[in-house]
Amino acid sequence: KPVFILNGPNLNLLGRREPHIYGTQTLKQVESLCEAKAITLGVTIDFRQTNHEGVLIDWVQEAMDSASALILNAAGYTHTSIALHDALKALSIPVIEVHLSDPAQRESFRHVSYVGMAATQTIAGLGARGYELALESAASLV
Numbered sequence: 001k002p003v004f005i006l007n008g009p010n011l012n013l014l015g016r017r018e019p020h021i022y023g024t025q026t027l028k029q030v031e032s033l034c035e036a037k038a039i040t041l042g043v044t045i046d047f048r049q050t051n052h053e054g055v056l057i058d059w060v061q062e063a064m065d066s067a068s069a070l071i072l073n074a075a076g077y078t079h080t081s082i083a084l085h086d087a088l089k090a091l092s093i094p095v096i097e098v099h100l101s102d103p104a105q106r107e108s109f110r111h112v113s114y115v116g117m118a119a120t121q122t123i124a125g126l127g128a129r130g131y132e133l134a135l136e137s138a139a140s141l142v
Ligand code: DQA
Pocket: 009, 010, 011, 073, 074, 075, 076, 077, 078, 098, 099, 100, 101, 102, 103, 110
């Protein structure tokens, strides 16, 4: 089964969106990094992005039976979505929370993570490199 790598709202704008915070790499480039890392690890990935909370929840539910692990950057929904938290709680596969920036060092409204409370581990503040590390971690956990 592939490792699902799911990305939430506004991450489609990566590279053009507050580059001083999120870097200049596009999401497509992050996906390419993940593809290359997956090959070296001998795993397959399913990399997706949506701006819609319900779609993200549908994909988390899909991961239940169809993924070996879940890497999730829920972006803004990290700090707001109890529904996403509940969906993650239903999973028995490893869940790795990823953020490009470190929300703990930013505005106080980013200090709570409903994703983190349901995740196996969290990687934050390492930019796109965090996705590669998350993949390494996922590969070692499954
Ligand atoms: C983010 C951090 C979130 O607080 C923010 O809402 C995002 C991106 C990150 O990757 O650093 O959209 O998840």
